[in-house]
Amino acid sequence: MMDFSGMLAMIWLWPLLFALGLAWPRLRPYGIKLLPWALLPAGLLWFGFGWQLLADSSVTLKLEWPNILVGTRLNLDRLGFVWLSLSLIVWGVAALHSRWVQDVYAWRYALFFLLSLAGSLGLVVAADAVSFYLTFSLMSLAAWGLVIHERHASAQRAARWYILLAILGELWLFVGIVARAAELGTTDLSIWAQTSSAGWGLALIWLGLAVKIGVPILHIWLPLAHPAAPVPASAVLSGVMIKAGIIGWWLLLPSQAMANNEWLWLMPWLGVATMLFGGVLGLMQTDPKALLAYSSISQMGWLIWGIGWVWQSAQPEWMMLWVAAFAFHHALIKAGLFLAVGWVKFSATQARWMPWVWGMVILLALLLAGLPFSSGALLKAEMKQVSADALYQLPDSLLLAGSVITGLLMIQFVRRLARLEVQPKTLEKPALISWFSLVGLALIWPYAFMTPSWDNVLSDTQPLLIAVVFATAWRIRVNRQVHLAPGDGVVWLEAAGVKISQLKKHQAWWLKQQQYLVYWRLKSQQKLRRFSKRIYQAERFFLNWSNYVTWLGALLLLVGLSQVF
Amino acid sequence: MAEAMGLILNGLSLLLIGLGLAFFMAGTLGVLRFSTPLNRLHAVTKADNLGLGLVVAGLILQAGSWALVFKYLIIWALVLLSAAAVSHLIGQRAYQQTRQTESGETP
Amino acid sequence: MSWMLPALVLWPLLAATLGVLHQKHARHWGLVGALGTAVLGVAVMGLETSSWTLGGWALPLGIGWRLDQLAQWMLLIGAIVGLFVSVYAWLDHTLPRAFWWLWLGAWGAMNALFLSADVFNIYVTLELLGISAVALVAISNKAGATQAAMRYLLVSLLGSMLFLLGVALLYGEYASLDMVYLAQQMQSGPVMFLALAAMTVGLMAKTALFPLHAWLPLAHGRAHAAVSAILSALVIKASFYLLIRLWLEVFAPLDLSLAFWFWALLGSLAVLWGATQALVTPSLKQLVAWSTVAQVGYLAIGLALMIDAQAQFSWAWGLVGLILAHALAKSAMFLAVGNIQQRAGHDNLQQLGYVLRTERKTLFAFGLAGVSLAGLPISAGFLAKWWLLELSFDHQAWWLFGVLILGSLMTAGYVLRVLNLALTNQAQTQSLQAIPAGREWLVLILASLAIVSGLSAQSLWGG
Amino acid sequence: MLVFDGLLALLILGLAWRATSSRDLFESIVVFIALGLMIALAWVRLSAPDAALAEAAIGSGLAGALLLATWSRIEPQTDDRVRAFSWSWALVFSGLAVGLLLAFAQIPADGQGMMDEVQAHIPQAGVAHPVTAVLLNFRAWDTALELAVLAWAWFAQQALNRDHTPRYQALDGEVLQTFAKWLTPLVLLVGAYLLWRGATEPGGAFQAGAVLAAGLVIYSLAYQHPWRAGRLNDWVWRLSWVGGFWLFVMIGLVGLAMGVGFMGYPPAQAGGLILLIEICATLSIAFLLAAMFSGHRDTETLASKSNKES
Known part of the structure; x- marks a missing residue:
């Protein structure tokens, strides 16, 4: 039986390599055409490991690099295999359809596609929290480039909301992961699965991933981004990336001890x-x-x-x-x-x-x-x-x-x-x-x-x-079609703003507010500049020799006297 | 006899050292009180050379060996030499400066 | 003792001496010295860790040397950064030749410092290091460099004097100068607290920890780029290394109840104040120098967490990771600024838009270094900050967690402040100077190293 | 004697205060020189004649000469700023003073330090005087590095000394020259004596070097840069700056090769090697200190500098 464990790294390193290749301008025109080939190692792994899995359904593929990052572990078991399968198929079909993207910036699309692909495949095999977080972020943040690709107004609006919520989610997720890692003293997800930890750390992880899943209220980026992205990108956004949140819940939360x-x-x-x-x-x-x-x-x-x-x-x-x-x-x-x-x-x-x-x-x-x-x-x-x-x-x-x-x-x-x-x-x-x-x-x-x-x-x-x-x-x-613009909550917010501004009896008031807003903006810029200058000059206090020496003496006293307390 | 000799020697050296100190006092007073640099130099070199000479002479009487006497004399000679050279330098600078001020130049 | 250890000190000094004696080729002697020292610095990683006494005199009579993992890593960091800075300087013909013997003198002094386990001997190496570092600042032809060097000299001397006071007190109490022996004998008492205070404050001034940081932005901002890189990446780390030794080893047996608050508070203030100043300063070089002040704050926070942990000394590898991350990123950043500054002929942020846009490799390197400084994945800085965050969680120091995150955001802010300039549509206003292409690549490689080294930094604090 | 010591301490404090608070730079320098002499006296009282000698020669003599030379080259300036009294300053430093006093009161007065240990190993050290044994044998690495510090201080100064043109006023007559001529052999003699005596009694390379340097300074003042006239080869000069350090370290490396450890000597040859090192170190120290005063710059550097500028 062949050992496929090395492929666990190749499946995401290979597309990254492709992405790196796009730094070379002469390769850029071929960016889109090369996309399907970025899935080659993943496909090989799928076939190779698929046979092994058929033979013995409990087999797990493992790769450990204890010295990379805070101990990198990759593995692939049955569950991962299902996820790998769906990722592989959807990304593959989307890659073949990417030739619909034909503008001058197609290579940028290819770049973000590859980065996102690397992240998406990487998180399937991640078996430690840091690699999961890194691949998950890579996927999320690179997908921003896919959402904004067409650059029209709605794409830009969608991308703005997308990146806002993505970063918010990242932040929650990161803090949650750090909290959990600090408490458990390890980033090994097989231990994480069995051990619970402080509730708010779990809550933050849950929330961070809920953004990706599109749990109501946190979903608002989703109906904006999917229509705005190019068609094949929408397919992966909706087919694969959205599900990263589900497997993330499963991997990062104490799934074995949740009852x-x-x-x-x-x-x-x-x-x-x-x-x-x-x-x-x-x-x-x-x-x-x-x-x-x-x-x-x-x-x-x-x-x-x-x-x-x-x-x-x-x-x-x-x-x-x-x-x-x-x-x-x-x-x-x-x-x-x-x-x-x-x-x-x-x-x-x-x-x-x-x-x-x-x-x-x-x-x-x-x-x-x-x-x-x-x-x-x-x-x-x-x-x-x-x-x-x-x-x-x-x-x-x-x-x-x-x-x-x-x-x-x-x-x-x-x-x-x-x-x-x-x-x-x-x-x-x-x-x-x-x-x-x-x-x-x-x-x-x-x-x-x-x-x-x-x-x-x-x-x-x-x-x-x-x-x-x-x-x-x-x-x-x-x-009759009851119509609602995509992005519900955002739309309501935005529409409410416009409505208020258009109310007749409030128009004068509103105009004044707007003028005040402009004035306030100028004023605050001015204030900021003055504040910056003052901060800049405040350093003189520390530059003063007499103060410097006084600080020095005060610190001496502080450390020297600390045993009194 | 030896006792009387010792007494005389002690008294003599005490006298010499006391005299030397008096010259030092006078020299110091001169440095403090005299008005021009040259006057001050005059006071201090004369007084110090003589003062130190007297002190050394007093100490020689107390010395236990000829080697020590020799060292005392060398010290005196070196101080004489350096005092002369240094006073000469200071005096020359002071002289140059006064001439410059008199002729209206700024140093 | 392997011949490599004395060679680590003597080889750079020898090359420097030959440079002085044979000034026409000081540059080449300098490069020879730097390459040799770098090779030695890497090679010592393969040596067995051990300790020795010089001249065969048993302790406490002789001077102790020791090579433990901390020393090995510090030597290695010096070797890597030193190598890059040296090649960069070799390609920079505007540097006076005195740079070479001063820099190699400083390098030799640092190596001697890392090897030494004897507090008085360390004082002597600090003197050699200080005198070379100050002169390195002073050789800059930038306006105000002499004043900055003067200030640095006074601070450096003040720091050395305080360190020496501590040494004297230690010797008076325990009649020994060996750190290991002192740590074994250490007992609480007013004299020891005085010694600790004097040495700490002296080294703090040398490390430029808030509020004793004021000399650093001046000196590092006005020195030559290669010099700033050395000072920021290595020289202040030497004194911080001593702080680690003192607090986690020599004085560790003392009951330091306030220590956590002392270091954590000063570190947090340094992080915030340094980053704030970096956000408002009008000059690119100053911005990077201020960032050093902020990053020193992170080092202090790391120390605070280590002390509070009452942790095993081996835990200090997280601190080494922090030092490594900062050394690589900051040297890359200063060298990148050197490229930009030399190309533009000035470092006034407002007028750098065009130059930044033309210097793509350098700008990219600056960005990479910024990524590591801000602690974004997957850089060395990310791992170091991960370690800090994890520890502050362990200690339930939530406020510290906030400071760390805020500091990272502010770091990203001032790095973006520079990167943003490249996006402005500024027209070319002055003619640009040519710089060797090799220097751009060099900076790029160094910055990439700041990212890539994060991948394997686990071996630092893993085991 | 307690009265004398108390007066001395007060005098030192007073002079230090005067040196730092004076508005006239020249006065400050003169007071500083006097302060150095008083501190030397204090060392004598603490029965450390070698430290006293070093303090008098370097701290007071050479440093004073350097300060005066610098003073003669800069614009005359007086500091007219009014210094406001700072309560925080006063509070912090009076607190520190009290703390220091309290802490020093805790130090055991009978501290012998490492003296027993040193005495026990004197027979193997090759010299009889404990201080010399420590400096040149037990802790030779410190001393070698100190030599390097001195050399690098001079290298640093050399790097900064961009346009050094000393302004000495010519003197009439030959009193100074004659004086220097008479003095030089004596200075050489004293230096050699101090060096030789270091093996058994207080003295040694640093003191001897300082005395020699003082002689060189006087000589150079009298004859206005004798070394510029080419009496000594540039190479000899430059070798002399680093010769002491390198000889010291090379012998240390030989020790490593012979198995006695880095910076160690075979016990049989220790005495001779130490003497050799001391001679070279003395010369290095003397020439380095003298060079710092006279701002010697070799012609090569000057030539290349002017090339670059043109």
């Missing part, structure tokens, strides 16, 4: 809240990409709910595989859907493929909505069944509502997609083939692990049916 946590009851409820929240807001979208972004939030609700009961169970490691499978399912479908937006939007040259494309779109939408005998339905049913003995149970109706709303979202998505304005762009066949393969894989993968049965067919069909009925009823009776 007694007094806050645990919150997780399932938060999950359902997220499901419904994302769904309802998503229904009010008109941009299909924004709609998909909200759908992602909604789907994350399922994962939050899932990890909530995983932590309660006696065998969290085993249970986590279900959550991973759901993440895998969502990653493939959501990436496929985002890319579908591209195929429709840039469709002109592939006219003869369009019926096929539409067929695939509808198939994907059905898969996500939980078509009976498909991955969505199977997984949800299995998860419900496995979670039956969990301590904190939710009413079934809530989960049903979650499923129904997904169905509604998908119907809305297909309708909105059909109205999309078309901007022709060419793309070679490999991309199309990869997309078709992705859809095919999304369709068939569950049958390798699960056998569908006829027992649940009724309950599985239920949400979809309700969704269709509801959508039809709405179409006939109301037929």
Whole structure:
């Protein structure tokens, strides 16, 4: 059996090497074309280790560098393998689709793509807190370059909110990690998984990662960033990166010792809240990409709910595989859907493929909505069944509502997609083939692990049916789109500001405020300058010899007398 | 006899040293009281040379060996020599300066 | 004793002497001396740690030398930084040749200091170091350099005198000058506290810890770039190294109840005051010099945490990591500033926009060094600050945690202040001087080292 | 004698105060020289004649000469600033003074230091006087480094001495020259005597070197830079600055090679080696100190400097 442990480092070093290569201007024009090759080591590892895993499902690949950073550990077990698989597939397909990005700055896109890819693959194999933090940050911060890539006003706005929340999340995460590392005295995640520590450190880690997952209120960057980014970037943002938060929760929090946590009851409820929240807001979208972004939030609700009961169970490691499978399912479908937006939007040259494309779109939408005998339905049913003995149970109706709303979202998505304005762009066949393969894989993968049965067919069909009925009823009776601009909370804030400024009776007052604001800004700049100057001159106090010697004497007294106290 | 000799020697050396000290006092007084540099030099060199000479003479009477006597004399001679040279230097500088001030130049 | 240990001191002094005797080729003798010393400094990492007495006289009569891991690391840091600065200086023809014998004298003195375990002998090495360092500042032709050197000289002498007072008190009490022996004998008492106070304050002045820092921005700001790099990266570290030895070894048996607060407070003030000044100062070189004041604060905080930990001496490797991170980053930064300053002919921040934009490699190096200074991952500075944060958590010193984070943000602030200038659309206002391309690469490599060394710094405090 | 000691202490304090508080630089220098002599006297009272000798020769004589030479080269200046009384200053330093007194009161008065240890090893040291044994044998590394400090102080001064043109006023007559001529052999004799005596009694290389340097200074003042006239080769001069240190260290390295340790001597040859080292060290010290006073710059440096400027 071949030893693949060295590949654990190669999978993220290799794309970093590519990124470094882009520093050489002559390589830049090839940046986009080289992207798929950046996944080569990851693919080799996937195949090589996949065989070993088939032979023995408990095998773990390990690599330790005790002298690098504060002790670097990398490993890959079953769970990591699932995550590696979804990352590999989605990043790979996105890399093939990246030729849609054709502007002069395409090499910058390639650069950020590679950096983000390195981080995203690295965090899957990270087995110590510092490497996780570093790769996670690399992924998050580099993705800023993907969000802002198109540079139009909405991209810049999205990027601003993205980086704001990303840095906030980083900060929480960092402080939390330091706190936990200081308390446990190690950064080895296998120990972290088994040992709890001070609550607020855990809370900070949880919060820092919640930003990435898009937990309501912390989600506002998400519906702004996903539509603003280029299509393949949206696919990875929504397919892979968003799930880094979930595996981060699993790795950094004491997953094996969570059962007694007094806050645990919150997780399932938060999950359902997220499901419904994302769904309802998503229904009010008109941009299909924004709609998909909200759908992602909604789907994350399922994962939050899932990890909530995983932590309660006696065998969290085993249970986590279900959550991973759901993440895998969502990653493939959501990436496929985002890319579908591209195929429709840039469709002109592939006219003869369009019926096929539409067929695939509808198939994907059905898969996500939980078509009976498909991955969505199977997984949800299995998860419900496995979670039956969990301590904190939710009413079934809530989960049903979650499923129904997904169905509604998908119907809305297909309708909105059909109205999309078309901007022709060419793309070679490999991309199309990869997309078709992705859809095919999304369709068939569950049958390798699960056998569908006829027992649940009724309950599985239920949400979809309700969704269709509801959508039809709405179409006939109301037929109205309730519109909400993407970014809800931000929009409300911004809109409120504009509204207040436009109120007639307040206009004079507002004008005065604005003038005052300008004045205040000038004034404060002036003050700052004067303050800087004063600070600069304050150093004279220390420069004065007499003061210097007095300080010296005072310190002598202080140290000399310290034994008195 | 030896006792009387010792008494006379002691008395003599006491007298000499006392005289020497008186010259030192006078010299010091001169340095403090005289007005011009040259006057002060005059006072101090004359008085010190003589004063030191008398003190050395007094000490010689107490010396136990010829080697010690020789050393005392060398000390006196060296002080005489250096005092003369230094006074000469100071005097020359003072003389130059007074001439410059008289002719209206600034030093 | 390996011949390498005396050679570490004598080789640079020999080269310097040959430089004085053969002044026409002082530069080349200087380079020969620097290369040899650097090789020796790296090679001692392979030696067995041990201690010896010079001249074969047993303690307490003879002078003790010892090579432990702390000394090895300090020698290594000196070797790496010294090598880069020397090559840089060799490529800089504006340096007077006196630089070489003064710098090699300082290097030899530092090596002698790191090897010595004898407090009086250390005083002698401090004298040699101080006299060379002061003269190094004074050879600058920048306005005000002489005054700055004068101030530095007085502070340095004052520091040495206080150190000597402490040595005398130690000797009077225990009739020994050997640090290990003193540590074994150490007992609490007013005399020992006086000795500790005198030595500490003297070394604090030499290390430029707030509030005794005032000489540093002047001296380091006005000296030649290569000199500033040496002074900031190495010379102040020599006196800080002694503070580590004194507080964590010689005087460790004393009950130092206020020690944590003393060092932590002064360190925090240094961090904040230094960074604030760096944010407002109008000159690039001063900015970097002020950053040294702030970073010395981090060293003091590290010391505070170590003392409070009542920790094993071996824990001091975190401090070594801090020293290493700062030495690499700060020397790279000063050398980068040297490139920029020489190219522009001045270092007035407001008018550097154009030059910074043309000097991409140098600017990039400055940024890399800034990353390490601010403690961003994955640099050496990150690990050092990680260590500080972790320790301050261990001690429940939450306020210290805040200071550390704030200090890092301010560091990022003043580094960005420089990088931002490169983004302004400033037109070329004056003709630029040419500088050798090798110097740009050199700075870039050194700055990369400041980042990369973070990767393997674990071997410092891991075991 | 207690009265005398008390008066001496008061005098030292008073002179120190006067030297620092005087507004006239020249007065400060003169008072400083007097202060050095008083401190030398204090060393005598503490029965440390070698320290007294060094203090008188270097601290008072040469340092005073250096200060006067500097004074003659700078613009006359008086410090007219009014010094405000600072309460914090007064408080801190009176506190410190009290603290120092209290702490010193705790030091045991019968401290013998390492004296027993030193005495026990004198037979193997090659010299009979304990101070010399410590300086040149037991703690030879300190002394070698001190020689380096002296050399580097001169190198440092040389680096700074950019435009040294001493302004001495010519004198009429040949009194000074004759005096210097007569004095020089005596100075040489005294120096050699101090050096030789160092083996058994207080004295040694530093004292001898200082005395020789004083002689050289007087000689150079009288004849206005004899070494510029080319009586001595530049090479000899420069070697003399570092010769003492290097000979010392080389012998130390031989010790390392022979197995007695770095800076050690084979006991049989110790006496001879120490004498050799002391002779060279004396010459080094003398020439270094004298060079510092007269600001010797070799012609090569001057030539290259003017080349660079043109």
